[in-house]
Amino acid sequence: EAAVAQAARDVMVALFPAATTSFDAALSARLASLPQAAASQGVDIGKQVAAAVLQWRTGDGSAVPDPAYTPPALPGLWQPAVPGQVAVGGRYVTTLPFALSSPTLFLPPSPPALNSVEYAQNYQQVYDIGRADSLTRTADQTLLARSVAGVNYSPGPIGVWNSVARGLVTSRQMSLIDSTRLMAQMFVSMHDGIQTSMTSKYVYHLWRPVTAI
Numbered sequence: 001e002a003a004v005a006q007a008a009r010d011v012m013v014a015l016f017p018a019a020t021t022s023f024d025a026a027l028s029a030r031l032a033s034l035p036q037a038a039a040s041q042g043v044d045i046g047k048q049v050a051a052a053v054l055q056w057r058t059g060d061g062s063a064v065p066d067p068a069y070t071p072p073a074l075p076g077l078w079q080p081a082v083p084g085q086v087a088v089g090g091r092y093v094t095t096l097p098f099a100l101s102s103p104t105l106f107l108p109p110s111p112p113a114l115n116s117v118e119y120a121q122n123y124q125q126v127y128d129i130g131r132a133d134s135l136t137r138t139a140d141q142t143l144l145a146r147s148v149a150g151v152n153y154s155p156g157p158i159g160v161w162n163s164v165a166r167g168l169v170t171s172r173q174m175s176l177i178d179s180t181r182l183m184a185q186m187f188v189s190m191h192d193g194i195q196t197s198m199t200s201k202y203v204y205h206l207w208r209p210v211t212a213i
Contacts, residue, residue: 002042
């Protein structure tokens with residue numbers, strides 16, 4: 001417990017230095033509730049682990065600005081949905097993943113050609129289900145779309161899954177080791193999954209459905 005608390009404090013201070021006082025106070029309160037002899041050993045381990053992880057991720061490319069991205073305005077290629085819109089996530093192409101060996105390891109298949117039957121079918125499906133006055137979209141599909149898009153709630157999809165994981169930890173009374181492993185694996189997979197998705201956009205350059213329609 002002391003190792004986890006110390007590691008969390010050190011990483012949070014590195015990411016949010018302005019809140020160091022709050023993190024220090026939380027750490028002190030946590031350590032005060034633990035046997036001091038064992039806690040001191042845990043503190044040392046936590047510091048080592050936090051330092052190793054921070055060093056590993058230093059220069060991983062996640063903090064660099066997104067590169068300029070302006071493909072030609074041709075059918076099928078990404079275009080701004082509104083004037084002045086800037087493409088985001090281009091840095092994911094060169095960012096170091098957490099678990100994958102490469103952000104292109106599990107790229108989805110290349111999109112179908114614009115003049116193919118498959119593209120026409122996909123286009124029609126999105127048009128029929130996605131339109132505001134759709135006659136075929138189910139209530140569950142509407143709820144799913146609003147959840148993914150973050151409509152009328154602030155945490156966003158990542159925050160929602162964080163809440164789900166915390167609920168599992170509490171309801172199943174998971175141990176510290178198991179709950180830590182759950183949270184780590186969830187966020188690692190989410191990061192690498194999002195990175196794979198974002199990278200695929202810059203590999204295939206496909207326009208968005210709203211642009212196509």
